[in-house]
Amino acid sequence: MEKTTFADFGLPEKILDVLADSNLFEPTPIQEKSLKPILSGRDVMGIAQTGTGKTLAYLLPVLKSWKFNKSGNPTVLILVPTRELVVQVSEIVQNLTANMTARVIGIYGGKNINTQKLLFNDGCDILVGTPGRVMDLAIDNAISLKEVQKLIIDEFDEMLNLGFKAQLTHIFQMMKEKRQNILFSATMTEAVDALLEEYFAGPVEISLAKSGTPLEKIEQIAYKVENFNTKINLLEYLLKTNADFSKVLIFCNNKKHADLLHTKIEELFPEQFDVIHSNKSQNYRLNAMRSFENREVRGLITTDIMARGLDISDITHVINFEIPDVPEQYIHRIGRTGRADKNGVAVSFVTRKEEAQLLEIEVLMNKELTFRDFPAEVKVNPVKIASEKDEIQMKNAHTVKLEEGGGAFHEKKDKNKKENWGGPHARKIPKKIGANRAQEKAKSKAKRKK
Structure with missing residues (x-):
């Protein structure tokens, strides 16, 4: 035919x-x-x-x-x-x-x-x-x-x-x-x-296919990872031990995390990675994309808002450094690789909190990701970033006991004690009306006796 x-x-x-x-x-x-x-x-x-x-x-x-x-x-x-x-x-x-x-x-x-x-x-x-x-x-x-x-x-x-x-x-x-x-x-x-x-x-x-079905030419693998900082260690390990990670697109869930990751990666792989998101100027973004397209840099760190704006050839790996909140975004992310009938690889780093989001993605695709064992050579970093902490402690926080007169009913300091005089017109010493009448009655009785 x-x-x-x-x-x-x-x-x-x-x-x-x-x-x-x-x-x-x-x-x-x-x-x-x-x-x-x-x-x-x-x-x-x-x-x-x-x-x-x-x-x-x-x-x-x-x-x-x-x-x-x-x-x-x-x-x-x-x-x-x-x-x-x-x-x-x-x-x-x-x-x-x-x-x-x-x-x-x-x-x-x-x-x-x-x-x-x-x-x-x-x-x-x-x-x-x-x-x-x-x-x-x-x-x-x-x-x-x-x-x-x-x-x-x-x-x-x-x-x-x-x-x-x-x-x-x-x-x-x-x-x-x-x-x-x-x-x-x-x-x-x-x-x-x-x-x-x-x-x-x-x-x-x-x-061409059921909504949510990913390209069949994309291999999808995942790792269970403790936290953000441990993800950095895993990313470092994968980049150092796999030469085929030669044109890598890395997705974070927001601009702050993208910048944070870029700062860390820049220390580990100087001038090999760039970052683009909506806060970057248009010229900066276009230059970064051009450098990535021409393989002048090894990788690009970005956010979901950029998932549709990138049409770059021969991306070897898409890394979901964080799992997206919207399941459909996962489809758009991994679609940056495996283009034009070529094979691609999508790697996802999944924390315990992100497992529910990943499940929604798997339901949408009607396909499960292949989990690989966490490499023994990668060090687990127990330090959490601010967004991973369960609660934020207030500085100089202290508890006030109500039985000691705390809360809204505490005793004022001496310097803050003031008496309400009711304004200038009322600052004269008030007359005791009842006492004055008793004195007048006593005086009139004395006059009558005389």
């Missing part, structure tokens, strides 16, 4: 040339499945795991039917959840349209909005952006969404996880109802299902 190629898609020669230059000839399953439904003009809901080629799955059929718009307003709007994805998707679109007349602009928050308004002076055909910045520019009339014919929302579930529902609904209201909606998500959550029912008319569903 002959394999399907991109030439079978009936794509313009200009796009086929670009694909050939990138050594892309055969479509992935999601790309092959998406072509006809998207070209039909109907709403489409694609459920596909990360690393399966979703970006080209929606771009190729959209570009095949794209036509130049003289008005200069965007006819294609692509919404993504992170700044990194804006940059990456914009680059892919610009590359695919290199031989076409399409004007592509990427926008996101964190940059001067007035500077971004200038980008639209020469018009825009395909707009890629984060929901917040797209909404802001539309409200300021810098762009018009009235001519959008195709709305594409990538990483739909992550959009809702990050709290973009309000911005999305506002954007829906700014566009004409007659348009094609193309939605892609790695998982099908209740929030996604609810929004589909409310705003989209029976989209055709394209699914």
